[in-house]
Amino acid sequence: MNTETVSGTFLLIAFILYTLSFITFVIAVTGKKWSSRDPERHAKRWGTIGLSVTILGFASQLVFFFTRWAAAGHIPTSNMFEFMTFLAMMIVLAFIVVYLIYKTSVLGMFAMPVGVIILAYALVFPPDIQPLIPALQSYWLKIHVTTAALGEAFFAVGFAGGLMYLIRVVNYSGTSKTDRRERRGVEFVIFVVLLIVAFVGSVFLFKGLGYEASFSQETTRIDQSGKEIVETGTVDYVLPPIVKPYNSTVVEMKPFLGMTEPPFTAPSWMNGVNAGRKLNTFIWSVIAGLLLYGLLRLVLRKQIGAAIHPAMSGMDAEDLDEISYRAIAIGFPIFTLGALIFAMIWAHEAWGRFWGWDPKEVWALITWLFYTAYLHFRLSRGWQGRKSAWLAVIGFVVVMFTLIGVNLIIAGLHSYAGV
Template structure:
């Protein structure tokens, strides 16, 4: 069943990629000539069907992995990020059918593809659950939190589209920079995934001496340009270059601090290169390309979809990310809260979206201000999922 799950997962990923391509092509054709409108609409329908097929296939893959392993497939980063990608596409399919907004697929489907690709960076083999994970609260905590974050992702896509749609209307210099920052973050994340997947498929491995964090050897899946304390140049190599070139700063603590810093630096450098290439192709800021893509979409509808995504995701995230998590923590470690880095950033995420709903419902926030809060909220979600793993360590290091 594990092998069947892998085939189903690959089929779902292919369907998501096809959906993203079809939606982007649809948006491009509708911007060129009215003669292409019928073809564009057909592509949009096919893109939706591909997304639905992907959701069904991945749902079956999750069930097959569960049956084959005998445990809930939510215990490591591959399983969690896979489930998050499925959650994003599930909410997209539901909201797209409800609001009849096919243009949303050109912004949300690629996010789902990136998240699924990010999941593939991590080891996919099934491992026995650690004792602390053997609890009914594991699937409740992780799955419900991921469903909430999936809804936040759809809200982000709609909010970004809204901001691009209205950016010509009295946008400040800071707003222009903020919009471009979103595209840069996308390039950064894509660069990290391409790097990690590329070296994973090539089978690259490097082991260097590590005297930090109580371990003697630290394994790298990317070339170790930055080595841990105790490593010497020449322990690893890449394209004839003797590595590591430098050591991580002594103030960086944790057994994996040097490896995480190395990943962050390489991803940043490659992300800058990728962003520069994309700007050359677009012949200008990427926000200009995005503005042309959204065309004459209804900004009020985009604002409504963004709000609905948060309205659905917030109670789910509250239950899964905080309530169920605290109950599990009390049963596993004897306390409800320990200010673990991921706990802290989950709380920050919850407070951020709480502020959004308060200002929206009580103060009547709509439009530009609400869209900015929605978009920035998902950046916090991404940092909680990716950035915290790279920059800090804690009780959630196994997730």
């Protein structure tokens, strides 16, 4: 068994242990209601078990990380598979740190799923070890990426704390316009999380079924001399093509629900790299997300937030608000160092300038400005409770767009991260 195989095995073990730890924390929180003897002792015991399983999972992922580093010959944070697995590991580390401070099991019920979903999303990408491109062959790769990811990990825990607070304080029996608006807002956040879960599940399902589709696409570009050059490339799909690339022909397509030809073509103005496939992925994510959400609503017969709400009834809302704020307060200076200061130093070494308005740089700045505003409103304007929680939730949405949307949709100097 080679090092790469060992590495993948330990990543799978970590994924299983993280999932088990989430289940354990759910038992710790919900089991208090059916533990007639000593609910607090029950919660403490299962919370300790959950933390132990989490630490074992983290240790397994550390083994994955260092064995892959040994196999690759460089720190494994250079593409989407490697970076997202590393981010998941940092989210778990941030959770462990915050949990040891506050020792509340309900945090595990919300923070661990974020780590599990991020890790599952990473597994969608090809796990093959790739050589570093010249731009990444620097010791700054270790410094910049690791610190930026650690800061974002604490933002993820802040997101979990903010969502916990909102589910705890929203009035699910109220009939006022404000109550209904808050319920819709929380439900939309839950739907977005389910959207990602459904997307990951769809990819694994069709990969398991061996589904494939391939298109030959002609693209036109203008070279530096102004000459028009026509190029032909192949675009491969894992999900059944509802939308095919613009100006393309079918090379191979397995029938799906009677379809032997995609019913739609991506519009001509969507001329980015693999734009048709990305549009198809988005459509499948929405379809799968709606199906999953609808199934859960059918089973629960109420809003998902309303179903979770009773489990939060014993939590102090101020404690949840404090957890969210502290996590973001810890992550902000780390993110500032990693995503801005270290990034600008590396940019100067690699490209001869500190700042170049590259899309990734711009969105990293937007993220930093957002959390700067969060801390300003929190500390200077007294924005606590609901306002603070909503900012924590929205802030992590900005983080995820910076990590996923910019890498996979917007072309720029950081586009190699989407490979």
